[in-house]
Amino acid sequence: MILESKKIWKNYAIGLVWLFVLLWPLLGIHDDGSLTVGRAFRVWLYVLVATFLCLSLYLLHKNDILKWVTSPMAKVRNRVTAAAGALPNWFWVLSVLTGAVLFPLFSHRYAQDVAINVLIYVCLGLGLNIVVGLAGMLDLGYIAFYGVGAYTYALLNLQYGMSFWVALPFAAFFACISGCIIGYPTLRMRGDYLAIVTLGFGEIVRIILNNWMELTNGPNGLLGIKPPGIYYPSFAHGFSLEFLYLKKLHYLYYVILFLCIFTIVAVYRLNYSRIGRAWEAIREDETVAELMGVNTFRLKLLAYAMGAIFGGIAGAFFSARMRFVSPESFSFLESAMVLSMVVLGGMASIPGIILGTFALIVLPEVFREVELYRMLAFGAAMTLMMLFRPEGLIPAKRVGTRSEERGG
Amino acid sequence: MVDQPILELKNVSSNYGNIRALKGISLKVFPGEIVTIIGANGAGKTTTLMTICGIVPLREGEIFYMGEPIHGRAAETLPPLGLCQVPEGRRIFPRLAVEDNLEMGAFFRKDQDEIQKDMEIVYSLFPVLKDRRKQHGGTLSGGEQQMLAIGRALMSRPKVLLLDEPSLGLAPLIVRKIFEIIDDINKKNRTTILLVEQNANLALQTAERGYVLETGSIVMEDDAKILLNDPRIRKAYLGE
Numbered sequence: 001m002i003l004e005s006k007k008i009w010k011n012y013a014i015g016l017v018w019l020f021v022l023l024w025p026l027l028g029i030h031d032d033g034s035l036t037v038g039r040a041f042r043v044w045l046y047v048l049v050a051t052f053l054c055l056s057l058y059l060l061h062k063n064d065i066l067k068w069v070t071s072p073m074a075k076v077r078n079r080v081t082a083a084a085g086a087l088p089n090w091f092w093v094l095s096v097l098t099g100a101v102l103f104p105l106f107s108h109r110y111a112q113d114v115a116i117n118v119l120i121y122v123c124l125g126l127g128l129n130i131v132v133g134l135a136g137m138l139d140l141g142y143i144a145f146y147g148v149g150a151y152t153y154a155l156l157n158l159q160y161g162m163s164f165w166v167a168l169p170f171a172a173f174f175a176c177i178s179g180c181i182i183g184y185p186t187l188r189m190r191g192d193y194l195a196i197v198t199l200g201f202g203e204i205v206r207i208i209l210n211n212w213m214e215l216t217n218g219p220n221g222l223l224g225i226k227p228p229g230i231y232y233p234s235f236a237h238g239f240s241l242e243f244l245y246l247k248k249l250h251y252l253y254y255v256i257l258f259l260c261i262f263t264i265v266a267v268y269r270l271n272y273s274r275i276g277r278a279w280e281a282i283r284e285d286e287t288v289a290e291l292m293g294v295n296t297f298r299l300k301l302l303a304y305a306m307g308a309i310f311g312g313i314a315g316a317f318f319s320a321r322m323r324f325v326s327p328e329s330f331s332f333l334e335s336a337m338v339l340s341m342v343v344l345g346g347m348a349s350i351p352g353i354i355l356g357t358f359a360l361i362v363l364p365e366v367f368r369e370v371e372l373y374r375m376l377a378f379g380a381a382m383t384l385m386m387l388f389r390p391e392g393l394i395p396a397k398r399v400g401t402r403s404e405e406r407g408g
Numbered sequence: 409m410v411d412q413p414i415l416e417l418k419n420v421s422s423n424y425g426n427i428r429a430l431k432g433i434s435l436k437v438f439p440g441e442i443v444t445i446i447g448a449n450g451a452g453k454t455t456t457l458m459t460i461c462g463i464v465p466l467r468e469g470e471i472f473y474m475g476e477p478i479h480g481r482a483a484e485t486l487p488p489l490g491l492c493q494v495p496e497g498r499r500i501f502p503r504l505a506v507e508d509n510l511e512m513g514a515f516f517r518k519d520q521d522e523i524q525k526d527m528e529i530v531y532s533l534f535p536v537l538k539d540r541r542k543q544h545g546g547t548l549s550g551g552e553q554q555m556l557a558i559g560r561a562l563m564s565r566p567k568v569l570l571l572d573e574p575s576l577g578l579a580p581l582i583v584r585k586i587f588e589i590i591d592d593i594n595k596k597n598r599t600t601i602l603l604v605e606q607n608a609n610l611a612l613q614t615a616e617r618g619y620v621l622e623t624g625s626i627v628m629e630d631d632a633k634i635l636l637n638d639p640r641i642r643k644a645y646l647g648e
Contacts, residue, residue, distance in 0.1 A: 274515070277504070281512050284501035291461055291495060293487035293516035293564065 005059055012055060020044050100257055104250035112249045116321065118361045119256040120314050125341045125353040126267045127310030132339065133348035133396070134276060135303035136283025137187070138195040140335055141202020144182070145175040145308040147209060147330035149315025154222045154325045155215070164228035164320050168313060175312025176305045178205070183304035187297060190286065202335055209327040221326025228255050228320050252321050259317055263310050268350060270306065279303055280348075344385060346392020355393050412475060414439045414600050415460070415491075415568055420469035420479075422459045429455040431624040432469065437568065437602050442594050444603040444611040444632065446645060447621035453604040454496050456621070457570045461486060461493050473568070488516045490567030496604075497576060498553045500560065502546025506537055509545045509556055513563030523563070530559040533589060551582035558589070568600045569593070575607045583607070587614050608645035612636040620645075 020040070027040040060066045104112055124146060131139045149171040156162040156170060186197045209216050216222065227245050234242040246252055270276050278299050281289040290296050319325040337360065345356025364374055389395075413436040422430045429452045437443045447453050458464040460471055462483035471479040473491055486492075492513075501509050510530060514523045531538035534555040540548060545556060554574055561569055571590065575583040587610055594601050605611035612618050612632040620628040620641065628635065635641050642648045 277508055277512065278515060280504055280508075281501050281515075284503055285499050287463055288495055288499045288501070289512070290463065290483040291487070291493050292512050292560070293484050294512075295482070295484045 008055070008059065012051075016044075016048060016051075019047065097261075104253050109249055112253050114362060114365050116249070116253055116256055118357055119253075119260045120318055120321075121338065121341060121357045121361055122260050122354050123256075123263045123310055123314035123317075124338045125345070125357050126263050126350065127307045127314070128338050129307075129342050129348060129350075129353055130267065130270065130279070130303050130310075131307040132342055133353075134271065134279040134283065135300055136279075137300065137303070138191070138198070139304075139307070140195050140199040140332070140339065141182070141205070142198075142307065142311060142338055143330045143332070143335040144202045144205035145179060145311030146315040146318065146334070147205055147327070148175045148178045148308075149312030150319040150325045150329070151209060151216060151222075151315075152312070153316035154225045154319045157225050157320075158222060164226070164316070168316050171312045171316035172309045173312075175308040175315065179305040179308030180301060183301045187300045187304065199332070199335075202332060206327050206330050206332075209330065216327070219327060221324055222319075223324050225319050225323045225325070227252065227323060228317075256317055256321070259313055263313070264350060267310070271348070271350070275299065275302070340382070344382070344393060346395045349392060349394050349396035352392050352394035352396065359393070411438050413437055413472070414474055415602065416472040417456075417460070418470045418472070420456075420459060420471060421467045422455060422464050423467055424452075424455050424464065428467075429464075429624055430459065433621070433624070433626045434469075435619050435626065435629070437600055439567075439600055440594070440598045441617065442591070442601045442603060442615040444605055444615035444618045445621050446605055446608040446611055446618060448606070448645075450623070451621040452624040453606075453621055454572055455624075457493055457495075457572050457602070457604055460570065461491070484516075487564045487566075490565065491570070492561045492564045492566035492568075493570040494557045494561045494572060494574065496572035498550075498557045500545040500548075500553050500556050502544060504545055505542055506545055506548070506556060507541040509560050510537075510563050513560035516564070526563055526565065530562055533562075533592075534559055551578050551586070554578060554582075554586055555589075558586070558593075562593070566599060568602065571601060571603045573604060573606060575605065575610065583610065590614060608641065609636075612641075 023044055024037065024040040027043060028036050030036070057066070061070060103115060107115070124142070127145075128139065128142045131137050131142070152171040152174045153164065153167045156167045157164070162170075182198070182201045186194060186201065189197060210219055212218070227247050229243055229245045231241045231243055234240050246255060278289065278294050281292070281294060282296055282299060286296055318329070341356040341360050342353055343356075344359060345354070346352030364371070367374075367377075370377075385393075415437040417433060417435045419432045419434055420430055421428065421432050433452075433456065435443070435445070445453050445456060455464055459466055460478075462478070462481055466479045469479070470477055473486075473489065478486065478489075478491070501512060504512070507527075510527055511523070514526065517523055531541075534552075536552055537556060537559055540552070545553065548556060558571075558574070574586050574590065578586070590601060590603070591614055593599050603611055603615060612635055615632045618630065618632045618635045619626050620635070628638070628641070630638075
């Protein structure tokens with residue numbers, strides 16, 4: 001045991017030295033060429049103290065010295081999880097839903113804005129989850145469908161004055177078509193090759209949007225897109241139906257909440273259907289899926305098209321909310337962002353993806369003061385994730401739940 | 409042998425990458441038989457099965473199933489016709505539950521009641537699978553995985569079952585058991601079985617007829633009993 005802790009401390013010391021070597025150029029070299037050690041040393045010292053405390057606690061815990069604290073804590077935790085497990089699933093779903101519906105009543109503009117962002121990305125994450133989590137195809141150009149959806153609504157609205165709700169199916173349809181167009185030639189490939197090709201197609205879509213001046217107005221973007229509207233009954237001068245543009249932020253929040261719930265239900269149904277099982281079989285072993293009579297090409301194309309549909313819906317809402325679209329919203333970085341949400345939350349797990357989206361949208365907002373270190377923290381978080389929870393924050397119970405639900 | 413062969417390969421050649429793995433092999437399987445193909449590593453046994461199933465493209469020759477040509481058909485159209493393979497190394501779906509693995513075997517079927525009935529039949533054949541039906545396929549032991557792979561193929565109600573090295577990497581006792589079940593499937597359901605094996609002794613004891621494959625060509629074919637007593641076979645494959 002002592003020998004083991006010696007080894008741990010040795011590795012820890014090496015890690016600290018390495019961290020300093022890494023930190024110093026980051027913090028110690030200034031724009032004007034001057035070199036200082038003070039700042040880097042201070043940050044390094046903080047890290048040292050924090051990690052030293054964590055490591056000591058961990059080692060003490062491992063040697064059972066902290067038993068008098070941890071055992072009552074474990075008892076409490078077990079009791080809480082047991083109580084939580086006793087409540088039915090619908091209770092949790094309902095309480096989250098109520099919280100989401102009541103949210104705009106006691107929050108200000110800024111919080112609503114962030115919440116709308118979260119919900120948009122939840123739609124995107126769930127759409128991408130069909131392709132990546134279920135069918136197991138790495139797609140690095142997913143944001144292209146988001147762009148197609150956004151531009152479809154923008155153009156239909158500006159050119160033909162089509163309302164949001166009428167244009168929404170069109171946005172989904174065009175995203176689906178473009179998914180098929182991209183998918184048809186690429187889905188014969190597997191693994192890394194597919195990832196590279198989808199990356200290329202994603203960029204192609206962005207470059208087309210950027211250069212087709214006549215249609216998309218190029219990098220200047222499209223302005224003056226109308227927000228979604230609804231008819232509501234009015235009794236001011238007898239009975240009539242009045243048209244109302246949903247310009248207020250909390251109205252928009254409810255629109256995206258509705259779209260998001262629609263997406264969640266649809267993805268959930270797909271997940272636990274016969275098609276969902278076939279997608280998972282393809283992810284596990286494509287050749288054997290084929291031997292079992294699964295038309296793998298058609299199902300992969302279906303997965304791609306389905307993912308694209310939800311991307312398109314999210315895109316249409318995005319342009320309706322911003323009332324402006326330009327190609328720079330659909331860069332590769334966005335694709336990477338959505339993909340990290342899926343991976344961080346837990347592939348193929350719906351609650352996981354929702355949580356992952358929260359983590360990646362809300363946390364950067366909370367820690368705005370230290371924005372400079374966002375990428376650093378992001379990298380560190382991802383590394384820690386891969387070490388401690390490689391399956392994601394809430395790993396998919398895939399199999400288990402599905403079979404249990406059948407009540408066998 | 410008045411019957412028409414249920415599965416017939418005529419002069420079949422195919423490539424594995426750039427290597428010609430099969431050099432014009434011909435074989436016949438009659439309804440209700442167990443036929444075995446034995447051969448060493450790299451003789452082309454797996455390629456033969458993968459060519460029949462349409463995974464490895466056929467270069468020359470013809471394949472007939474129930475009198476119809478099936479070469480050039482997409483792989484996924486064969487299980488509905490009653491031609492199903494248990495691939496080498498089991499290859500179950502590791503992160504799907506045992507139950508879902510079995511349901512994947514019946515993917516193309518729509519008759520839910522019959523599927524449930526078949527699942528019960530598979531469970532009665534392999535009771536251990538019933539105990540573990542909620543578990544991930546990947547958590548089963550090697551023998552259990554082989555049973556699952558066979559059960560999954562049975563879910564498609566095959567007329568011809570292609571088995572690729574069911575004994576691979578299993579303890580001798582479990583291999584015996586698997587072979588008993590294979591025999592059972594053949595006797596009870598009159599399922600035709602084409603068995604590919606390295607374990608020549610056991611394969612020839614179970615089968616009625618056998619083919620010997622060597623570097624992509626069939627070098628011998630005869631009744632299994634005759635092959636079992638052939639001095640050349642005994643020397644090359646049975647270690648005498």
